[in-house]
Amino acid sequence: MTARNIAMTIDQVAVRFGGLVAISDMSFTVGEGEIVSLIGPNGAGKTTAFNVMTGFLTPSAGRVTYRNTALAGLKPHEIADLGLIRTFQRTSVFPNDTVYDNLLIGLHRQGRVRLLDAILGLPGARASERKLRQRASELLEWVGLERRAHDAAGSLSYGEQRLVGVALALAAEPSMLLLDEPVSGMNASETHRFVELIRSIRDRGITILLVEHDMPMVMTVSDRIVVLNYGRIIAEGTPDVIRNDPAVIEAYLGHGAGRA
């Protein structure tokens, strides 16, 4: 891992809600172009960690740095401007809009034209609009939702909505993507396709941090895994290391998981 440039540093981050310690003293790094997974039992603090990294939550202590910019005090949309984009566990689409329009909303960061230009319909604004439409179609093709382009996003199956969520995040042109349990609710073949999608995202140079419960999927796709339990990091390493780590086996995978 030393060869890679570091994209994100999480340095001694702690989050407390009143007396409850959600995360204590968490430190790890994510390298550029790496696929890192954050795993742990329910309530281990994974989503809380995500919320801290994307500005939805202010940590009680510690700091998060992305590409040498400290994220403390930045609003979520400002963090998005740094190229750090997340998906959500539950709320993942704009339900009343078509899938295509969802992506156009997601392309917000690309389509910033002056308000007056847009109102007057000046050539610059129109060209930008054409480019956005083109880009939206490309994204739909990338995640494999071309056929659903004109359906309301809220009417899609759960698995398809997750894909819309990922496409939305990709629309924001991330340099690093944070995926919060993307394959929960997907069947085996959907999950398999999703793994391909994650790889194709990484192949375009986008760093990926993944929170996921689906162990076989995590083991297949990750370069490195960070294991949380009760808000603490208990292990960190490649899938092979994690699979054989006694602390992980005991705390998370349970007895007899050595064959996993």
Place this chain on the structure above:
Amino acid sequence: MKAIITIIAVAALASVPLWLRDPYLLNALITTGIFVIGAMSLNLLLGFTGQLSLGHIAFFGIGAYVSALTSLGFDIGLPGGLRLVHTPWPPIAGFVLAIVIAGLCGYFVGLLSFRVRGAYFVIVTISFAEVVRLVALNWVELTQGPLALTNIPSIALPLPGLSELTLRTKMQNYYLVLVVALIAYLLIARLVHSHFGRAMRGLMENETLAVSVGIDVTRTLTIAAVISAAIAGAAGSLYAHYIRIIDPEVFAFINTVTMVIMVISGGKGSLAGPVVGGLIFGLLPVALRPVMAPEAQWIAYGGVLIAILFVLPRGIVPSLAQRFGRRRSRATALASVTLAETAAKEPA
């Protein structure tokens, strides 16, 4: 299809003064038109960002007073024995100033309330309207208070190469209101279909997700509030120069409620909604007046409103669009099935 309906509607509206000679009805149409512009501006906030401004009439009233005072002039005392004297400017300057100052008020109200939003925005806007009404009522030196500002001049258009055209007749004022309404409609339509309008829609549907893809909530909502308030200010200016007398009653809460009714019944979040709802509820009192006692008129008014919302709960325009849209999509679905069947048969 949509374009054809729009062209027919505009042509029909433009032809009205050519066959409608009754000044009473034409007057009703002009005031209704002015309120339709107000309703369109309210719809920009309520229908496209989901924020309910229950003090929207404040921006309308501010537009009316700014425009009236600009064209009438004033002479008021300031602290320290100074006097601020403004000599009358042409009404068209008042119209422009009304837009600018109403827009500025929208900016400050938005800035104050959009950090918290929702119910807080409703309360801030109600309070704002009430404060402005009290100022208009009590700052007698400037506004004449309950005595009203009178003799407000009609709008005069400076025509190049000709003398000014003062809009005195009902027909002229009708066309003025129609043109301003069309401009406001186009402006809102452009805005809503632009990248900026998508940001508003995203915020309304799923704020957390919208923020995560980089949409700035406060900025987006504040811009919507500024444009909405500016259009309401334009409507207020038209009102002042057409009625030619305004008093603090223009800020009455019932006027905001009327605009909300126009938007909700016509269909919030649809461009044509406030126009349809506005024409119905603007002209309904006129239609009821000859046939009913005054008490019964309001009961009938409420009855019509309830009936519309009962039959078409999402408002007239969206409900009808959906009904016709569904029929069309069923037709295309049938067509594609037929195509698929033909395709399946062919290889055999």
